[in-house]
Amino acid sequence: MLTQPEYRASRCTRYRYRYSACSRCADACPHEALELNDEGVTIRTAACQNCALCAAACPTEALLADNLPRIEVLKRAVKQPEVRFACAPSELQGDEIVPCLGALDAAMLAYLASRGIAVTLAGTQHCAECPHGARGEGRLGLHLEAVETLRRVVGNDKWADISVPDEREAELVKTGHNPSRRHLFRRFVGRGADQLTRPVSASEAQPIPLKAIRFAAPFSTAGRELLQILFNTPQELPVPLPSHAALLAAQVAIRPGCTACEACARACPTGAMQIRESGTAWSLGFEFTRCVGCGVCVEVCQPHVLYFKDEMENLAKAAEAMTLHALGKQRCTRCDRFFISPAPADICPICEGDDQDFASLFG
Structure with a gap:
């Protein structure tokens, strides 16, 4: 009896972010055995011939071929x-x-x-x-x-x-x-560089609904670990490594306009996008050694300021994550809470929301 790949939903970008347009597995399947939906992927048993092409195409290893x-x-x-x-x-x-x-x-x-x-x-x-x-x-x-x-x-x-x-x-x-x-990356690079030539401002960006992102523990993949073994060469690389559809790795960069919504870090399946916070500071970090180039961080970014670089530099393992964006915390003049905001503000989002709710109820 012919088996089929095992599907691990918590690793799938379509499951982690229900509006993800990732279709790598279906694009690789020659038998139209994969149905894509907001819950992830459904394997049509009658059509699947277990060629394992879908498993090889998936950057997060959500599909596992036992053969x-x-x-x-x-x-x-x-x-x-x-x-x-x-x-x-x-x-x-x-x-x-x-x-x-x-x-x-x-x-x-x-x-x-x-x-x-x-x-x-x-x-x-x-x-x-x-x-x-x-x-x-x-x-x-x-x-x-x-x-x-x-x-x-x-x-x-x-x-x-x-x-x-x-x-x-x-x-x-x-x-x-x-x-x-x-470049399967081009869908995301193009979205940030060609189709959206002007980043959306903080006031225009719409927050991602909480239900759109499903939380699951971050993980690493065997393919990415193999690549990192190759990247950790003793000599300095003569030229940067070009991004490539079959190299499941990428370097994320950022343009001005980040709203500090943290959606990218919440959606990232491998923990490559990281939020680091102290009593007085907040920062968004990126760890290259964990990135598999799935692109969900770029998809989920509402201001459209995250993008993949065309070349990957500094491939060896770094001591700590690269800081993409950093903000100092502000103190609310009303409730005395510390909060972060892309622009100076007197009151925190919670108090601001309370004001809006009060105005909508009582005018």
Whole structure:
């Protein structure tokens, strides 16, 4: 009996923020087996063929494919000088049989290559006949492109080769990648840079309803930890690392106009966006080592001041989170509470709300 990926709702950005437009898993699925809704994702059992492409595309690892246990596969692979992956539909022999070569994500492939383990990917010649091939071949091309980006920026001469034994190898790397999907980040970058050329002011921004964000404990992902191992290189990087759809990491930046609503930190699934507070100060921090590039912080930001940078710098683990925005606390002249506000104010939002309620009732 064919199994299906396990869905972990608390990790899904569509569950964490009910208005999220993330569709990475559905875009990667060649069988239209995923239904997206405000509650997250529903898997249509009758349509799912468990190719694991959705699991590889999800930056938060909300989908977990039991037929491709990445950590177990890596533990076996690192004990060998070379490893041959073969896709199950091709029925070819390999050290590891995977449901689809496109489900081998860039972090996994780059990690093996960085340890000097030669990787062979067998079965691409069957993509045209494979039911997964319509999306699997494109995903593989995307991942190989990301690996080459990593090799160029953070690699060295000890990296081993990744070979695709197929007469169409060059064509796969060149055309298997759809330029329109080059940056899944572009939906969020474009929203901040192109479509919204003017950040919304504090007075225009509408607060996110509390029910729109579901709280759950932050978590880390195996893919992001593998990337951070590659990023922690002893030498200084010659150039910044370009953002890439298959590199599940990003650097968040901010423009003026933050309203200190804290929605980004509440929606962030990995704890990359952080609120730090003392008796007299408040700040919004960003920890690169935890960011998986899911983009929910950019989506939830009502002033539209958060955005992804086109390049990632300072990749090594920092001592503390980067401060994106900081405010000093003010004291309310009416109730004597400390509060934060993007602009100087005499009374706190609670007292201001009380005044508005009183005016609406009594005029």
